[in-house]
Amino acid sequence: MSRALTDVLLDETPDAVVVTAPDGKVSYWNDESERVFGYSSAEAVDQPLDTLIVPPGHQDLYLQFRREALEKGQCTFETTRRRKDGSLVHAVVTNKVIYDKEGRAEFIVTTQKDVTQLKVLRDAKLVESKFRDLLESTPDAIIMANETGRIVLANSQAEALFGYDRGELLGQLVELLLPSRYRGGHVAHRSGYFAQPRTRSMGAGLELYGLRKDETEFPVEISLSPLRTDEGTLVMSAIRDISEQKRAEQKFRGLLESAPDAMVIANHAGDIVLVNAQTERLFGYPREELLGKKVEILVPERFRGVHPGHRNGFFNEPRARSMGEGLELHGLRRDGSEFPVEISLSPLETEEGTLVSSAIRDITDRRGIERTLQEKNAELERANQAKDRFLASMSHELRTPLNGIIGFAEFLSDGKPGSINDKQKEYLGDILNSGRHLLHLINDMLDLVKVQAGKVELSAERFSLREAIGEVCAGIRPIAETKRIAVKVEIAPGLDFVTLDQQRFKQILYNLLSNALKFTDDGGHVGVEAALHGKESLQLAVSDDGIGIRREDIGRLFTEFEQLETGTARRFGGTGLGLALTRSLVILHGGEIGVESEFGMGSTFRVTLPLIVTGEGA
Amino acid sequence: MSTATILVVDDNSTNLKLVSDVLGFEGYRILQADDAESAQEIIRKTPPDLILMDIALPGMDGLTLTRLLKADETTRHVIVIALTAFAMKGDEAKARLAGCDGYITKPIDTRTLPGAVAGYLRSANTEEIRGKP
Numbered sequence: 001m002s003r004a005l006t007d008v009l010l011d012e013t014p015d016a017v018v019v020t021a022p023d024g025k026v027s028y029w030n031d032e033s034e035r036v037f038g039y040s041s042a043e044a045v046d047q048p049l050d051t052l053i054v055p056p057g058h059q060d061l062y063l064q065f066r067r068e069a070l071e072k073g074q075c076t077f078e079t080t081r082r083r084k085d086g087s088l089v090h091a092v093v094t095n096k097v098i099y100d101k102e103g104r105a106e107f108i109v110t111t112q113k114d115v116t117q118l119k120v121l122r123d124a125k126l127v128e129s130k131f132r133d134l135l136e137s138t139p140d141a142i143i144m145a146n147e148t149g150r151i152v153l154a155n156s157q158a159e160a161l162f163g164y165d166r167g168e169l170l171g172q173l174v175e176l177l178l179p180s181r182y183r184g185g186h187v188a189h190r191s192g193y194f195a196q197p198r199t200r201s202m203g204a205g206l207e208l209y210g211l212r213k214d215e216t217e218f219p220v221e222i223s224l225s226p227l228r229t230d231e232g233t234l235v236m237s238a239i240r241d242i243s244e245q246k247r248a249e250q251k252f253r254g255l256l257e258s259a260p261d262a263m264v265i266a267n268h269a270g271d272i273v274l275v276n277a278q279t280e281r282l283f284g285y286p287r288e289e290l291l292g293k294k295v296e297i298l299v300p301e302r303f304r305g306v307h308p309g310h311r312n313g314f315f316n317e318p319r320a321r322s323m324g325e326g327l328e329l330h331g332l333r334r335d336g337s338e339f340p341v342e343i344s345l346s347p348l349e350t351e352e353g354t355l356v357s358s359a360i361r362d363i364t365d366r367r368g369i370e371r372t373l374q375e376k377n378a379e380l381e382r383a384n385q386a387k388d389r390f391l392a393s394m395s396h397e398l399r400t401p402l403n404g405i406i407g408f409a410e411f412l413s414d415g416k417p418g419s420i421n422d423k424q425k426e427y428l429g430d431i432l433n434s435g436r437h438l439l440h441l442i443n444d445m446l447d448l449v450k451v452q453a454g455k456v457e458l459s460a461e462r463f464s465l466r467e468a469i470g471e472v473c474a475g476i477r478p479i480a481e482t483k484r485i486a487v488k489v490e491i492a493p494g495l496d497f498v499t500l501d502q503q504r505f506k507q508i509l510y511n512l513l514s515n516a517l518k519f520t521d522d523g524g525h526v527g528v529e530a531a532l533h534g535k536e537s538l539q540l541a542v543s544d545d546g547i548g549i550r551r552e553d554i555g556r557l558f559t560e561f562e563q564l565e566t567g568t569a570r571r572f573g574g575t576g577l578g579l580a581l582t583r584s585l586v587i588l589h590g591g592e593i594g595v596e597s598e599f600g601m602g603s604t605f606r607v608t609l610p611l612i613v614t615g616e617g618a
Numbered sequence: 619m620s621t622a623t624i625l626v627v628d629d630n631s632t633n634l635k636l637v638s639d640v641l642g643f644e645g646y647r648i649l650q651a652d653d654a655e656s657a658q659e660i661i662r663k664t665p666p667d668l669i670l671m672d673i674a675l676p677g678m679d680g681l682t683l684t685r686l687l688k689a690d691e692t693t694r695h696v697i698v699i700a701l702t703a704f705a706m707k708g709d710e711a712k713a714r715l716a717g718c719d720g721y722i723t724k725p726i727d728t729r730t731l732p733g734a735v736a737g738y739l740r741s742a743n744t745e746e747i748r749g750k751p
Contacts, residue, residue: 439725
């Protein structure tokens with residue numbers, strides 16, 4: 001019965017009771033010991049007590065208290081103990097020595113009370129008063145834990161972040177706030193941290209996650225700092241939710257992947273930090289073979305020497321630019337083949353410092369297209385020249401038989417070879433008019449082609465404007481007289497000698513005057529005015545009170561074969577080339593031509609020409 | 619005066635005929651050649667007073683023939699008038715340089731051609747008269 005009572009007492013006592021030999025080997029281990037430390041009696045008996053429950057760093061303390069007990073017979077202290085799973089508990093420990101009959105120490109009875117929660121409350125009280133206000137004012141979530149891994153303080157930001165009330169967190173293992181898959185590893189890390197506590201960011205380069213009360217996870221960044229207090233070392237962790245940052249990274253990733261170009265991001269040392277799928281495709285490397293390698297791996301051997309120098313140049317003055325503008329750049333594939341590229345660089349400011357982001361485009365296709373375009377252009381140029389030659393020779397070929405037609409018609413019409421009757425004379429006149437019109441058309445066309453092809457060179461000579469205008473007016477006088485149109489000429493006093501291509505000048509004036517006469521009804525008025533325009537130009541205005549031009553038609557006026565109404569060509573004759581040719585000749589002189597007109601009221605054509613034009617006289 | 623002999627050289631038969639007939643109608647004696655080589659032959663047999671010379675001819679061109687004629691003592695006095703299709707600057711100078719005495723651009727004007735030819739013949743005669751002591 002008494003034996004049973006002893007057993008009951010030892011098993012039911014709320015303290016862990018362990019009996020050890022003086023050398024520290026366990027000889028007795030009660031049920032509460034198993035509950036507190038996790039080892040069963042079978043596991044613990046015959047093992048040295050310190051290897052079972054003394055955490056690293058507490059060995060000296062353990063030995064000191066044993067010595068003290070052996071010297072004094074008994075001692076009580078508060079310390080940290082380790083459980084089988086590596087977690088720590090806070091315990092109040094009493095060592096009592098049992099002596100044999102000779103007074104030698106036979107056993108040491110150790111009773112240990114788990115006061116982890118009491119310690120938490122004490123620590124909490126300590127840090128609350130000292131740090132609460134300070135910690136509430138930081139933007140980060142702060143969790144403080146003591147050596148046993150229990151939470152002793154959480155600021156409001158931490159409550160909000162994890163979704164717990166302060167009361168729910170106090171005394172809990174910090175692992176509560178981790179996804180379960182990380183918990184086992186974390187206990188070991190934590191113990192390791194307390195063995196060598198110093199300020200550091202946790203798991204740099206690792207993906208860390210927090211776990212909310214509602215079981216949702218979120219990415220975090222954590223920094224740790226130790227806090228030494230009278231109650232032992234505490235650890236303060238500042239936790240930052242980096243969901244936003246991760247999302248931004250994801251977005252950046254997405255952007256990178258959706259870019260049409262191969263994107264290669266490298267650091268100052270030239271190590272590849274990031275590449276997209278297009279890079280893998282373009283260069284034929286899987287991503288993992290590129291990350292951490294020098295970017296020169298993508299550059300043909302012969303350019304590798306100079307590349308780092310260029311890179312330094314970029315980092316000295318980082319701004320977006322295209323690389324080697326005007327140079328032929330090449331990329332090198334994994335299989336050793338090369339291809340032409342175009343590269344643009346831009347600096348990328350990141351937490352790891354400035355990086356260079358390069359967009360690389362394979363321009364093999366474009367090179368091909370450019371070549372084809374060049375060939376096409378050359379072909380077009382040849383075709384154009386052929387067309388010019390054709391038109392020139394056709395004009396000549398067309399004129400030769402016309403000479404015969406016009407000549408013989410004229411000869412016959414004049415009655416030189418013999419007399420002809422009136423009807424015959426009329427028909428000969430029709431042949432002559434048609435022939436002359438055709439000749440005019442051919443001449444204008446040839447002229448226009450030559451001017452537009454740049455084949456006409458001005459032959460500048462000094463001549464009297466007054467005389468030249470007089471000659472042109474004399475030339476059109478027969479038509480003017482037939483239509484009873486008065487041609488009034490006004491030349492500003494002091495304006496006489498000019499240096500222009502006289503023949504072309506006359507052609508311009510002749511074209512404008514014959515147009516004016518053509519589109520002015522019988523008995524109308526036509527005027528020619530010449531005046532200085534600024535110091536170095538003259539303005540020639542040819543006006544009429546004829547049919548005028550509709551506003552919407554003015555733009556088409558100087559275009560080939562654009563006599564305005566289809567009807568007008570029939571009514572007024574003309575080639576439809578006159579104004580186009582006139583404009584070309586004016587431009588050839590470096591001048592300008594314009595028109596003002598009111599429909600039904602008449603038109604005024606104004607030509608501005610330099611007083612002196614340079615041009616080689618033949 | 620209208621008894622002068624005129625040689626017309628043109629490879630285009632219609633033009634050849636037109637010029638010949640217009641001048642023939644004025645009473646001149648007309649000789650015809652459709653290239654420089656046959657023209658040389660005719661000139662050797664019957665030296666004309668005036669030649670209307672088309673510049674563009676198959677084979678030897680009109681300017682080359684003119685140079686030959688002007689280099690030859692026996693034909694130097696023959697008046698050579700160039701006929702050209704293109705009224706281009708420089709053509710006249712080229713013709714003068716080759717030794718042509720005058721220059722008429724095509725298309726010829728049947729109304730002014732006889733007068734122009736008569737003018738050339740007259741001025742040549744005047745020079746000849748003046749040239750005599």
